[in-house]
Amino acid sequence: MSVNYLNEKKGLTSWLFTLDHKRIGILYMITVFTFFLVGGVFALLMRLELFGAGETFIPASVYNQFMTFHGAIMVFMVIIPGIPAFLGNFFLPLQIGAKDVAFPRVNLLSWYCLIVGSIVALCSLFFNGVDTGWTFYTPYSIRTDNGTLWVVLGAFIMGFSSILTGLNFIVTVHTLRAKGMGFFQLPLFVWSLYSTAIIQVLATPVLAITLLLLSAERIMGIGIFDPKLGGDPVLFQHFFWFYSHPAVYIMILPAMGVISELITTFSRKTIFGYKAIAFSSVGIAAVSFFVWGHHMFVSGQSEWVGVLFSFLTMLVGVPTAIKVFNWVATMYQGSIKFDTPMLYANGFLFLFVIGGVTGIMLATLAFDVHVHDTYFVVAHFHYVMVGGTLMAITGGLYYWLPKMFGRMYNEFWGRISFFLIFVGFNVTFFPQFILGFMGMPRRYHDYVPAYEPLNQLSTFGSWMIGLGFVVVFFVVLQALFKGEKASSNPWGAVTLEWQTDSPPPHENFHKTPVVGKNPYEYS
Amino acid sequence: MLYLLINSAEAAWLPVAATDLAKEVDQLIYFLLEISVLASILVIGGFVYFSIRFRRKSEADKPPAITHHYLLEFLWSFIPFVIFMFVFGWGWLVYDKMRDHPKNALEIHVYGQMWNWDFVYKNGRKSSRVLTVPVDKPVKLIMSSRDVIHSFFIPSFRIKQDVLPGSYTALSFTARKKGKFPVFCAEFCGAGHSSMLATVHVMGLREWEEWLVKDPYKGMSISQIGESVFQKSCTACHTATQEKRIGPGLAGLFGAKREFEKGGSLVVDENYIRESILNPSARVVKGYGNMMTPFAGLLQEEEMTGLIEYIKSLKIEQKDK
Numbered sequence: 039m040s041v042n043y044l045n046e047k048k049g050l051t052s053w054l055f056t057l058d059h060k061r062i063g064i065l066y067m068i069t070v071f072t073f074f075l076v077g078g079v080f081a082l083l084m085r086l087e088l089f090g091a092g093e094t095f096i097p098a099s100v101y102n103q104f105m106t107f108h109g110a111i112m113v114f115m116v117i118i119p120g121i122p123a124f125l126g127n128f129f130l131p132l133q134i135g136a137k138d139v140a141f142p143r144v145n146l147l148s149w150y151c152l153i154v155g156s157i158v159a160l161c162s163l164f165f166n167g168v169d170t171g172w173t174f175y176t177p178y179s180i181r182t183d184n185g186t187l188w189v190v191l192g193a194f195i196m197g198f199s200s201i202l203t204g205l206n207f208i209v210t211v212h213t214l215r216a217k218g219m220g221f222f223q224l225p226l227f228v229w230s231l232y233s234t235a236i237i238q239v240l241a242t243p244v245l246a247i248t249l250l251l252l253s254a255e256r257i258m259g260i261g262i263f264d265p266k267l268g269g270d271p272v273l274f275q276h277f278f279w280f281y282s283h284p285a286v287y288i289m290i291l292p293a294m295g296v297i298s299e300l301i302t303t304f305s306r307k308t309i310f311g312y313k314a315i316a317f318s319s320v321g322i323a324a325v326s327f328f329v330w331g332h333h334m335f336v337s338g339q340s341e342w343v344g345v346l347f348s349f350l351t352m353l354v355g356v357p358t359a360i361k362v363f364n365w366v367a368t369m370y371q372g373s374i375k376f377d378t379p380m381l382y383a384n385g386f387l388f389l390f391v392i393g394g395v396t397g398i399m400l401a402t403l404a405f406d407v408h409v410h411d412t413y414f415v416v417a418h419f420h421y422v423m424v425g426g427t428l429m430a431i432t433g434g435l436y437y438w439l440p441k442m443f444g445r446m447y448n449e450f451w452g453r454i455s456f457f458l459i460f461v462g463f464n465v466t467f468f469p470q471f472i473l474g475f476m477g478m479p480r481r482y483h484d485y486v487p488a489y490e491p492l493n494q495l496s497t498f499g500s501w502m503i504g505l506g507f508v509v510v511f512f513v514v515l516q517a518l519f520k521g522e523k524a525s526s527n528p529w530g531a532v533t534l535e536w537q538t539d540s541p542p543p544h545e546n547f548h549k550t551p552v553v554g555k556n557p558y559e560y561s
Numbered sequence: 562m563l564y565l566l567i568n569s570a571e572a573a574w575l576p577v578a579a580t581d582l583a584k585e586v587d588q589l590i591y592f593l594l595e596i597s598v599l600a601s602i603l604v605i606g607g608f609v610y611f612s613i614r615f616r617r618k619s620e621a622d623k624p625p626a627i628t629h630h631y632l633l634e635f636l637w638s639f640i641p642f643v644i645f646m647f648v649f650g651w652g653w654l655v656y657d658k659m660r661d662h663p664k665n666a667l668e669i670h671v672y673g674q675m676w677n678w679d680f681v682y683k684n685g686r687k688s689s690r691v692l693t694v695p696v697d698k699p700v701k702l703i704m705s706s707r708d709v710i711h712s713f714f715i716p717s718f719r720i721k722q723d724v725l726p727g728s729y730t731a732l733s734f735t736a737r738k739k740g741k742f743p744v745f746c747a748e749f750c751g752a753g754h755s756s757m758l759a760t761v762h763v764m765g766l767r768e769w770e771e772w773l774v775k776d777p778y779k780g781m782s783i784s785q786i787g788e789s790v791f792q793k794s795c796t797a798c799h800t801a802t803q804e805k806r807i808g809p810g811l812a813g814l815f816g817a818k819r820e821f822e823k824g825g826s827l828v829v830d831e832n833y834i835r836e837s838i839l840n841p842s843a844r845v846v847k848g849y850g851n852m853m854t855p856f857a858g859l860l861q862e863e864e865m866t867g868l869i870e871y872i873k874s875l876k877i878e879q880k881d882k
Contacts, residue, residue, distance in 0.1 A: 098807065099752045099850070171749050177726060178709040178750060183850070265727025271710055272725065306617070307624040311634055336712065337723045338730045341660045345653050352645040356638055362604060363637040367630075369611040373622035376612070384608065391604050395597035402648045404586050404655030405593060408719040411712060411747040472574050475590075477716030479747040482755035486743070560624065 042444070042541040057142035058544060063128030064442070065149050070120050073156065077111035078507065080104045085466075085500040091487045098483040102169035105481060109172030110189055114196050115156055117427050118285065121292035122238075123148070123203050125434050126231045128442060130207060132535035132542065133225045135216025135551040140209040144202050151199035159192025171481060173282070176263035176274040180255055187256055194249045197242045200288070204238030207231050216534065218553040225533045225557045226315055230295025233319040237284045237291075237326065245281035248274070272337055279330035287326040289423055291319055293430035294361055297383050300433055301365050303531040304380035305372030308558040311364040318357030325354050335406045344403060351401035358394055362387065377529070378452030382433025385460045389425025393418060396471065411481075414474020417467045425463060432459070432510060439514065440528050444540040445521030447513050455509040462502025469495045533557055579717040579738040579763070585655050586719040593648060659720060662733045666701035669694070673704065673711035673724040674854045676753030676797040676807075678744065686773055689793035693762045695769040696739050702732045708854050712748035715761055723748055736763040752807045752852060756797040778863065787871025790864045798853065801875050808853060809846055813877035820847045834869050 043060045053061060084104050087094045096104070127145065131138055139145050162168045162185035170179040170186055179186050211224070211232050224232075252274065254260050261267030263274045302309045309315065331339060331347030365387060374380070396418040400406050409415060432455075440446055469492040478489045485493065527536040538547050578584045615624075669692070670681040680688045694700045704713055706726040713732060714721040722732040746757035764772065778786045791801065798807040815834070820826040822845045827833060836843055838860070841853035860868070 097752075098755065102749075102752060102754075169751065175710060175749065181709070182751065265725070271727070305615070305624065306622065308626045308628060310627060311629050314629070314634060335656075336721050338725055338728070341657070344656065348649055348652060352649045355645050356642050359641045360634070360638055363634075366604060366608045366611065367627075367633070369608055369615060371627065372611070372615050372624045373617040374612055374615050375617040384612065387608055388605055391601050395600055398645060398648065399593045399597065402589065402593060402652030404589055404652045404659065406652075407656065407659060407721050408586055408590070408716070410721055411714075475574050477576055477714070477743075477745065479714065479745045479755075481749040484755040560626070 040539065041543060042539060043544050044443070044541050046544050055146070057138070057146060059127050059131050059139050059142065059145060060442075060542065060546075062145050062149055063124055063126075066119060066124040066127060066152075069149070069152060069156075070116055070124050073111050073115040074507075077108050077116055078504065080108035080111070082500055082504055084108060085497040087483065088485070088493050089497045090494070091485055091490050093484065099169065101483040102171075102481070103167045106168050106171050106189075107163075110159065110168075110193070112423075113172050113285075113289075114159070114193050115152070117289045117423055118196075118200060119152055119203075120289075120427065120431050121296060121434065122207070122231055122234055122288070123152070123199070125296065125431065125438065126207065126227075126234075126292060127203070129438060129535055130210060130228055130231055131214065132441075132538070132546055133228050133533050134211065134214060134219060135534045135547065135553065136210065136214035137545040137547075139206050140213055141206050144206055148199040148202035148206070151202065152196055155192045155194070155196030155199065157192075158195060159189045161192075162186070162188035173278060174249075174252060174274075175278075176252065176255070176269075176271045177265060179252060180264050187253060190249045190253055194246055194253075197246045197249075200238045201242045204235035204242075207235040208239065211235075216551045216553050222313065222316070223553055223555075223557055224316075226298035226309060226312070226319075227292075227295035227533075229316040230291045230298070230319050233323040234288050234291045236320075237288050237323050241281045241284040241288075241327070244277065245285075248277040248281065251277070272334070272339070275334055275337055276330070279333045280327075283330040283333065284323075284326045286419075286423070287322055289427050291322065293386070293427040294319065296430040296434040296437075297365060297386050299531075299533065300379050300383035300437055301368050302558045302560075303437070303529050304377060304383070305369050305374050306530065306560050307368060307372040308556070308560055309364070310367035310370075311360070312556070312558070314360055315364050318360050321357040322354060325350065325357075329354060332401055332406075335403060336410050348401055348403045352398070355394070355398050355401070362391060362394065377436075378447070378449060378456060379433045379437035379529075381453060381456040381460075382429050382436065385456060386426060386429040386433065388460075389421050389429060389463065393421030393425055396421065408477075409474045411479055412474040413470040413478045413480055416480045417470035417474060420463075420467045420470075425467075429459075435510075435514070437529070438535075439517055440524030441535055441540050441542070443518055443521075444524050445517045446524045446528065447517035447521060451509060451513045451516075455506050455513060458502050458506030458509060462499045462504075462506055465499030466496050466503060467499070469493075469499075532560060576716040576742075577738070578719070579736055579740070579742055580719075580734050581737060582655070582658055582734065583717065583719040585658070589648075589651055589655055592651070596644065596648075659733075662701050662731055663699040663735075666699040666733055667695070668701050668703055671702045671704040671713060671724065672707055673713070673746070673750075673757075674707035675709065675751055675852065676746070676757035677794055678713075678746075678757070678759040679794075679859070682773060684773060686777075688777075690759045691762050691793075692744070692759060693764065693769060693772055694736060695766040696736050696763050698766065699733060699735045703729055704732065705729050709750050710748050711746045711750050711757065714745045714747040715742060716745070717742040718761075721747055736761070739763050739765065752850075753797045778867075783863070783867045784870045784874050785867075786863060787867030787869070790860070790868050791871055794856075803877060808849060811872050812875040814875065815873045821845060822847055822849070822851075831869050834872055835865065838865065838868065 043058055087096050087101050166183035166185040168185035168189045251262055255263050261269045263269045263271050265271055329351045331343055332351045335344050436452055473489055473492050478485055524540045526540050534551055578587055672679040680692045704724045706724045711724040713724055718734045722730050742761045744759035800806055800810040802812045803810040814829050818828050839857040840855050842851045845851050
């Protein structure tokens, strides 16, 4: 095997102190998948408890901790760093023809921030535990056990990982593009990472301040959120969602970028409406800062505020719809091949459409009042976050695996994994829409017997998803150790990362690429 | 087991609509569902059809380079925009009616606390876990919380409102159907969140007026008064057996020795039970968290006496041992 980034240096320290964006990407991959396993096990345990009405095998206090860990781990340690820090770190420099990101040391620092933050957060497991849900709503989070403080501080530290990665990407895109590559020759994955980075840099500091205030409230009783001291508990919700709503776009925008890549490659056709997709990413990023109040239609905020946020939320629907139509139009008259990544891309489209239309429903004021804080909302955001982001990250993993490790995966088992995850996902989460209409509130350890059949169906589905990801795990392992050697461009794709070796050499390209055409010119 | 209180939860996918407003909400729900199904079929059908129609036939396929189509792009931006604005307006109209509190409404105060709902009526009558209202009369609930944020959710009325500590929120409705409708707490509030249930009992006006002036404890022994308070206010966390829930089971408590979280122990007597109800954090039993809300100021003397007598009467069942 020729010299590449994987074998040019050996030993653990060469990985732990590496400045190569590709190796840092792999560090993120291992980290994110480890946490995904942990968060997933918590999810399976929750579903198991919900298999029957009444207490099945864990009491409410333990269930609430599982619920909190599932949410906090999946949000802060899996979905937020998932695509940008893992796939983005690896492929952003490659796609723009750069040797590395602009600040390689900062890049490594951001990984350590994630690791330190995660360790601090997981410390709560060994102390009193935390049972607030990942949203830390006050005043409950002020009066519950001390474990909360660990998770809050952990999330605070992890925030810096996100900020540093975002900053790095913005500077990299501005300064390190290959010769001849203007902004409109950027691959759409880069556009989506760029939009995401803007949100990461602007919104994450607000979360940091909010979490510091919450810690100060707990430790010193400063009376900002605690009504007993004259504080306003709803203010916390405003602060929290001012970050956390843009954060859901940190989670989904990069996924949309991956899908744009997959659909053009496997349709072997230029993307339809390149500029519309690029600008809609930026548009979504901009509007995302002004919709946080749609999480609070029944919180006691004034009617007019509710109306304004409902209106602004509808506006986000337009650029999102544009993207979906553009992807479908890209497939028109294409030459479509259903390798595993394309199956995942189509799975994404299917689930994202359902996640999208239910998002419009939830933005409708009177509709939201009935299903707010019910399983309808749980189903909606899992359709977007899991059906969207997780399908994209898994599809992206299959797509770029040959480039990252120079090995092909087993196509048959890749498709089996898709089938299990896709069907299992719908079996798990579609019944939850109906449970929401029926009125089952979320974060319930126990429920009325009428909700039992649909909950059981949902639990069956969760086992299918679990099995599907076990298959993904073995497919990846098999590819790494026994996979066929991959050529430099197994899919016939045209973006720059496919013009170098698989796996790429240390500084990515033997000869610095010069770009003369648009990113998706197939014919 | 916990839910024997509420047996009227609907098996249908939408609970029975028991107010006029609920029916209006349902129309909106049905419209949104229809248009969403239609849109989903168009998009999903579209790419499934393309997937089959434009499958790769040979590696030499040369797809055309279609980069954009302005009219099409305008249409698929503008048409969704119009639909979104339409449902936004409709949602607003109905929401506005929800937020309308009639001037002549019957006012009832609602208090949320971990993990119970208390109701106080204008004449001083109190109830817990059961909200009693007359049919066809506008009712306004003036709500506040004694501890953390809760949310008062009546699925059959399609309304929900967070209940805050330190300020008041309101919820209005006019029930059109007699019967019992479940109430859930919809804002996460800790270990007892899913057992923080209540029932709205809608009855005829005359029946309701009679209920309002009835002494709920008339003709009861002290211990029976205690049992009825226990059923309303304590069962989210305690059982009348030895079974642990969020708090300890209470059978056999009286006269038994208890050790405390902060150290020390005593033999349970009337004073300890009284203290644990009024100021639970004073001496928390080993193995339990300091989670109970203080009941100081919430119980009348006869209710307190009743509770103590009732707890005294709870003996350990002998059949297991």
